[in-house]
Amino acid sequence: xxxxxxxxxNEVFRAYxxxxxxxxxxxxxxxxxxxxxxxxxxxFANPEDVPFGKSENAKKFxxxxxxxxxxxRSHLNDLxxxxxxxxxxxxxxxxxxxxxxxxxxxxxxxxxxILHTIAYLTPLPQPGRGLSWAxxxxxxxxxxxxxxxxxxYL
Amino acid sequence: xxxxxxxxxNEVFRAYxxxxxxxxxxxxxxxxxxxxxxxxxxxFANPEDVPFGKSENAKKFxxxxxxxxxxxRSHLNDLxxxxxxxxxxxxxxxxxxxxxxxxxxxxxxxxxxILHTIAYLTPLPQPGRGLSWAxxxxxxxxxxxxxxxxxxYL
Amino acid sequence: xxxxxxxxxNEVFRAYxxxxxxxxxxxxxxxxxxxxxxxxxxxFANPEDVPFGKSENAKKFxxxxxxxxxxxRSHLNDLxxxxxxxxxxxxxxxxxxxxxxxxxxxxxxxxxxILHTIAYLTPLPQPGRGLSWAxxxxxxxxxxxxxxxxxxYL
Numbered sequence: 436x437x438x439x440x441x442x443x444x445n446e447v448f449r450a451y452x453x454x455x456x457x458x459x460x461x462x463x464x465x466x467x468x469x470x471x472x473x474x475x476x477x478x479f480a481n482p483e484d485v486p487f488g489k490s491e492n493a494k495k496f497x498x499x500x501x502x503x504x505x506x507x508r509s510h511l512n513d514l515x516x517x518x519x520x521x522x523x524x525x526x527x528x529x530x531x532x533x534x535x536x537x538x539x540x541x542x543x544x545x546x547x548x549i550l551h552t553i554a555y556l557t558p559l560p561q562p563g564r565g566l567s568w569a570x571x572x573x574x575x576x577x578x579x580x581x582x583x584x585x586x587x588y589l
Numbered sequence: 590x591x592x593x594x595x596x597x598x599n600e601v602f603r604a605y606x607x608x609x610x611x612x613x614x615x616x617x618x619x620x621x622x623x624x625x626x627x628x629x630x631x632x633f634a635n636p637e638d639v640p641f642g643k644s645e646n647a648k649k650f651x652x653x654x655x656x657x658x659x660x661x662r663s664h665l666n667d668l669x670x671x672x673x674x675x676x677x678x679x680x681x682x683x684x685x686x687x688x689x690x691x692x693x694x695x696x697x698x699x700x701x702x703i704l705h706t707i708a709y710l711t712p713l714p715q716p717g718r719g720l721s722w723a724x725x726x727x728x729x730x731x732x733x734x735x736x737x738x739x740x741x742y743l
Numbered sequence: 744x745x746x747x748x749x750x751x752x753n754e755v756f757r758a759y760x761x762x763x764x765x766x767x768x769x770x771x772x773x774x775x776x777x778x779x780x781x782x783x784x785x786x787f788a789n790p791e792d793v794p795f796g797k798s799e800n801a802k803k804f805x806x807x808x809x810x811x812x813x814x815x816r817s818h819l820n821d822l823x824x825x826x827x828x829x830x831x832x833x834x835x836x837x838x839x840x841x842x843x844x845x846x847x848x849x850x851x852x853x854x855x856x857i858l859h860t861i862a863y864l865t866p867l868p869q870p871g872r873g874l875s876w877a878x879x880x881x882x883x884x885x886x887x888x889x890x891x892x893x894x895x896y897l
Contacts, residue, residue, distance in 0.1 A: 616823075
């Protein structure tokens with residue numbers, strides 16, 4: 436395992452930092468898309484969120500909407516997949532991979548997750564979303580394999 | 590980018606460690622609040638969780654409760670916002686910011702998320718919760734901007 | 744606080760890397776279990792996911808299933824607990840604990856979360872799941888206490 440003093444000025448670590456930040460920002464964007472659909476579809480989760488009508492009128496806007504729920508599932512899927520990428524990717528970046536191999540992992544993962552969101556929200560016909568999910572999943576496993584091969588200490 | 594050897598004894602990294610730990614502990618507290626409301630409102634998600642009555646009686650306690658769902662939404666909102674803060678904040682702490690600037694980011698985020706939970710669970714009238722959410726969101730974006738400016742490597 | 748240059752070749756950090764990766768992989772496995780139950784129970788969340796029948800027929804498979812929802816709750820509980828473990832554990836591994844103490848924390852947490860999943864999916868009678876959740880929770884708090892004792896900087 437290479438030393439972190441070198442890695443922090445190192446291109447692998449900088450590449451990790453760049454792609455991890457981009458993909459976390461993409462995940463944060465889902466909150467805004469949810470808010471947009473809640474307002475447009477007039478489908479809210481909390482009585483205090485309804486921006487129009489008196490309280491007796493507000494109740495009918497406390498409902499679920501298929502598009503809002505779709506965005507929320509997409510957001511949760513991001514959490515379920517981007518959290519392992521962030522964690523395993525950080526440990527991977529510290530395990531001293533080749534720059535070209537690391538860039539390949541980070542770029543494919545970021546691309547796959549952006550495609551996943553597009554496929555979920557459009558929605559595109561399957562297996563578009565399924566494949567983009569699987570690609571990100573396999574990339575994360577590949578990094579985990581490298582991490583465990585380098586650092587295993589049970 | 591400063592060296593990690595210096596940063597680990599460094600005040601910026603120690604400040605990050607402190608606020609990240611505090612805000613993760615706050616998020617963990619939501620599990621206990623959920624459990625408290627589930628028991629108090631007698632609203633459970635799994636048949637084996639119902640602590641009273643025979644199995645034929647247990648079914649009526651398998652229900653959703655508006656207060657339990659409110660706590661769960663608050664917990665999920667924490668996950669959606671504290672995960673990016675933890676990740677981007679870690680990379681930000683390694684990107685060599687000024688101590689005073691970093692402390693400002695960490696303190697405002699931690700304060701905003703604590704206010705968000707209070708506003709969600711009370712509940713306070715809007716835009717209390719919306720503003721506290723937005724403040725934490727903007728702080729995370731501001732850190733991401735600094736990270737990408739320092740480390741960008743595509 | 745020990746230096747990261749030493750820690751990266753250090754047994755504590757390698758132990759953290761190993762157990763964090765294992766437990767993130769376990770969390771990722773929940774996606775596959777969810778997909779398995781969705782197909783087996785024919786209970787899907789999106790119209791485009793239904794792999795059989797024409798679109799007018801597909802609607803009856805857009806339903807919730809108690810087993811699918813159970814796996815999803817288990818997955819969400821993983822997110823709520825493994826995210827704080829990953830974050831606080833990383834900071835803990837950098838705070839210079841004894842190797843034997845650190846291994847004890849990591850092993851108990853990993854074991855408790857694996858038991859938690861088994862108890863949730865079987866399902867085992869309570870307090871099996873509750874105890875395994877509580878053990879992981881206490882381990883994370885114990886690490887957070889050490890982190891704050893070492894690094895506190897408000």
